[in-house]
Amino acid sequence: LPAPSAAVLALAVRVPRRFLRLPDLAAARGADPDKYRSGLGCLEMGVPAPGSDAVTLAAGAARRLLADRPEEAARVGLCVVGTESGVDRAKPVAIWVHELAGLPRACSAFDVKHACYGGTAALRMALAWVAANPDRRALVVAADIARYPIGSPGEPTQGAGAVAMLVGYDGAGEAAWTPSPVSGTCARQVGDFWQPLYLRDARVRGRVSIEGYLAALDGALADYRSRAGDEPPPDHLIVHAPFPGMARKAHRQWAAAQGIDAPAAVAADFRARVAPWLWVNERLGNAYAASVFLSLAGLAERLGPRPGGRRIAMFSYGSGSCGEYCTGRLGGGAAPVVGADLDARAAVTVGEYEALRAECLALEADGSLRDDPEPSGDGATFLGVRDDERRYRRD
Ligand code: HMG
Numbered sequence: 001l002p003a004p005s006a007a008v009l010a011l012a013v014r015v016p017r018r019f020l021r022l023p024d025l026a027a028a029r030g031a032d033p034d035k036y037r038s039g040l041g042c043l044e045m046g047v048p049a050p051g052s053d054a055v056t057l058a059a060g061a062a063r064r065l066l067a068d069r070p071e072e073a074a075r076v077g078l079c080v081v082g083t084e085s086g087v088d089r090a091k092p093v094a095i096w097v098h099e100l101a102g103l104p105r106a107c108s109a110f111d112v113k114h115a116c117y118g119g120t121a122a123l124r125m126a127l128a129w130v131a132a133n134p135d136r137r138a139l140v141v142a143a144d145i146a147r148y149p150i151g152s153p154g155e156p157t158q159g160a161g162a163v164a165m166l167v168g169y170d171g172a173g174e175a176a177w178t179p180s181p182v183s184g185t186c187a188r189q190v191g192d193f194w195q196p197l198y199l200r201d202a203r204v205r206g207r208v209s210i211e212g213y214l215a216a217l218d219g220a221l222a223d224y225r226s227r228a229g230d231e232p233p234p235d236h237l238i239v240h241a242p243f244p245g246m247a248r249k250a251h252r253q254w255a256a257a258q259g260i261d262a263p264a265a266v267a268a269d270f271r272a273r274v275a276p277w278l279w280v281n282e283r284l285g286n287a288y289a290a291s292v293f294l295s296l297a298g299l300a301e302r303l304g305p306r307p308g309g310r311r312i313a314m315f316s317y318g319s320g321s322c323g324e325y326c327t328g329r330l331g332g333g334a335a336p337v338v339g340a341d342l343d344a345r346a347a348v349t350v351g352e353y354e355a356l357r358a359e360c361l362a363l364e365a366d367g368s369l370r371d372d373p374e375p376s377g378d379g380a381t382f383l384g385v386r387d388d389e390r391r392y393r394r395d
Contacts, residue, residue, distance in 0.1 A: 006130040006167065007175035007331075008123070009072075009137075012065035013297050013338050014057050014162045015284055016046040017377035019345045020353045022156055028350040029151060036156050041244025041278075045285035046159045047348055048145055050359040051376035051383070054085035054093050054162075055392060057290075058143035059100035060379030061164035063394075065139075066101055072166055073102065078129050078138040079109040082118030082289040084195060085144045086111060087390060097141060100380045100394050115193065116240055117318025118142065119163070119289035124324075126167040127179065138167040144288030146242075147201040150354065154204050157243040159285020162378075163293035175331045177296060179314070183326035184224025186216045193319035200361055209319055210246065216323030217250055217315055221257060224325045233258055234313040234327055237273045238295045241281040247274055250315065276302045283342050292316050297336045 022042050026033040036042050048057075058081050066073040079101075081094040092111035097103075112122040119142025126138035143162035148154030170178065192209035195202050217239070239250040251274050255266050280298030287294055292314060303310060309329040317323045348356065362368060368384035375381050375395040383391040 005170060005178055006127040007170040007178035008165045009168050009170060009175050010065060010069070011163055011165045011176050011293065011297060011336055012061050013294060013336050013341065014061040014064065014378055015294075015338065015341050015345070016048045016052060016160050017345050018047040018049060018348050018356070019044045019283070019342075020047050020348055020350065024350050025156055029155070031156075039245060040156060041248065041282060042156050042285060043282045045156065046161060046287070046345075047353050047356055048160045048360060049376045050356060050363055051373050051381040052160070052360070052378050053087055053382045054081075054083045054143045054145060055087060055096040055100070056376050056378040056380040056382055057145070057160065057162035058083070058093055058141040058164070059097045059392075059394075061143065061162040062097050062101040062139060062141055063379045065164040065166055069166070072137055074104060075135070075137040075168075076103050076139045077107050077133060077136040078126060079103055079107055080122040080126055080138065080140050081111045082113075082120070082122035082140070082142045083111060083144050084113055084115050084118060084288055086113070089197070093143065094141075096392060097139075100392060101139070103139065114322050115318035115320050116144075116242070116288045116291060117316050117322045117324065119293055120316035120324050121322075123165065123167070123179070124183070130167050130169060134169040136168070140165045140167055142290040142293050144290055146286040146288050147357075148204070149201050150357075153206055154202065157286050159287050161284055161287035161290045161294050163290050163297060165293070173331070176300065177328055177330060179326050179328035180228070182224070182228050183324050184220040184222065184227060186219030186223060186323045188212075188216070188219075188321055190319070190321045192321060200364070210249065212319065212321050213240070213246065213317045213323075214249065214253055216317050216321055217253060217325070220315060220323040220325035221254070228327070231327070232311075235273070235310040236276060236299060237313045237315075238277055238292060238299065239274075239315040240292050240317040241278060241295060242286045242291070244278050244282050247278055247281070280338055280342070289318075294338065296330070297338045300330055301336060301339055303330070
């Protein structure tokens, strides 16, 4: 057995229960469907329901994770949410998750923010906390809704989702995901993507964001190598996938750094190391902080339980910007059913997607409180706002 270490013992996911087919969006926007399919690599995008927000997605993932683990839930002493879809400037998403998931009072709860890097930052913090509190558990949730202006270049890359992770000391060597303590990082202030407090969707400089992402990968990988030294290549490479074409660009750069340059070799390497998880991102779209962990869940599902675990390299990127590169072991116990959730979704038309989006935004205003709304499908529902205060229901 490997030496006991702080790790993600188990994880669970939540995705919206509706989706839009990208060829339908291309037709409505007058775009070539091949641009979305081959250029960006996007096939479908998750469409949040009215009553779904970062809180309900995060709480829903946490409830799913802890439902069959009451003893583990009782040991949780830290609840951290990595998100850029916060619902209040003061009150964290984490305190709603704490209530809706029924966590103990002896617990701290707060959010961590750095765009799509927030989930990774939250996990790093929880791993360090667990090392200092080996008898307890931390709950880390990465949750986001990616929203760009209608008709903008970012629109086909939208999506949403959450991943909840139970973090603790793994004595049995059965953890779902054990990241290496050593990681490489790269931080640099860049105006590539941001979400002004007074707006409801993201602003982005597309090309600048792609360059910023690749520069951060370069910096984080160089830092990792200087700290970890020579290592055999990992079995799989997971990178933040705001759209699948970005994962292709990142893999090409990573492969070149390993000395793999010939187009046929790069393509074969991509099929072996990246394709086994990218299917999730192709069908869901960007889920910002949750994306990289949804990819991890997709890889675990595709590989199935394997004794001995697989070595994975993971690159997380948050605009603004911060990147982190690490390696880790994927354990046999990680097999969340993201594929079944994606298959169970209902398709919507472009008109329905636009109406649902407008309904979600209308719920953000004071006086929107609804008496008995349809469940969001996340496991918790945002009921609306009364007296400037948000209300939620556990479903
Ligand atoms: P765009 O400007 O509309 O697209 O937006 P484009 O013209 O650059 O085309 C995209 C690709 O499709 C190109 O391929 C074209 O050649 C190809 P590439 O040259 O890049 O390999 N193409 C076609 N292919 C086949 N048939 C056709 C066709 N036409 C064009 N007919 C952009 C693209 C990504 C900029 C846009 O979708 C966007 O702004 N997305 C949001 C920002 C983003 O995802 N940035 C990625 C890096 S930043 C990041 O990852 C952080 C983030 O997740 C936020 C956070 O941290 O919180 C975004």
